[in-house]
Amino acid sequence: MRLVLVLDCADPERLADFWAPALGYRRDAPSPPYVSLRDPSGAGPQWLLQQVPEPKITKNRMHPDLRVSDMDAEVDRLLALGATVVRGPVDDEGWATTVLADPEGNEFCVIVPPERSLPEDS
Known part of the structure; x- marks a missing residue:
């Protein structure tokens, strides 16, 4: 089993500009509707920024x-x-x-x- 975290968003490219340096991750080539971020050491989970049409409305549950x-x-x-x-x-x-x-x-x-x-x- 491998843990992958998926974050729904309106603009995955824009969020990758934030989350990649925030986490010290590298950005993979985009594959719409996703932008993938990976820990260069391989220790942390992969992050997928997924473009979705609906906006965030309430507090995150996780x-x-x-x-x-x-x-x-x-x-x-x-x-x-x-x-x-x-x-x-x-x-x-x-x-x-x-x-x-x-x-x-x-x-x-x-x-x-x-x-x-x-x-x-x-």
């Missing part, structure tokens, strides 16, 4: 968490790529969390784990 060691630097980097802050940073039981949205409004979290937690790549 979202990515990006675990980092420096909240301010990572949020600044993602804002420069086109993200917007939805809320935060907040302390979520020791986990520093900022909720961001990609250029189409899909929410994701930037999280600094507490000292007692597992390393960010676990």
Whole structure:
């Protein structure tokens, strides 16, 4: 079994411009209605950005968490790529969390784990 994440969107090329550098992934040649993003190390799941006609209306039921060691630097980097802050940073039981949205409004979290937690790549 292989995990592939699919994100519905209006403009997969535009979102690839955001998500590829946000994740450190490389962009494959587009195959409409998809644009595929892959982890160059092969460790992370493939992301498919799928063009769909309907707009995003409500909160995501599933979202990515990006675990980092420096909240301010990572949020600044993602804002420069086109993200917007939805809320935060907040302390979520020791986990520093900022909720961001990609250029189409899909929410994701930037999280600094507490000292007692597992390393960010676990």
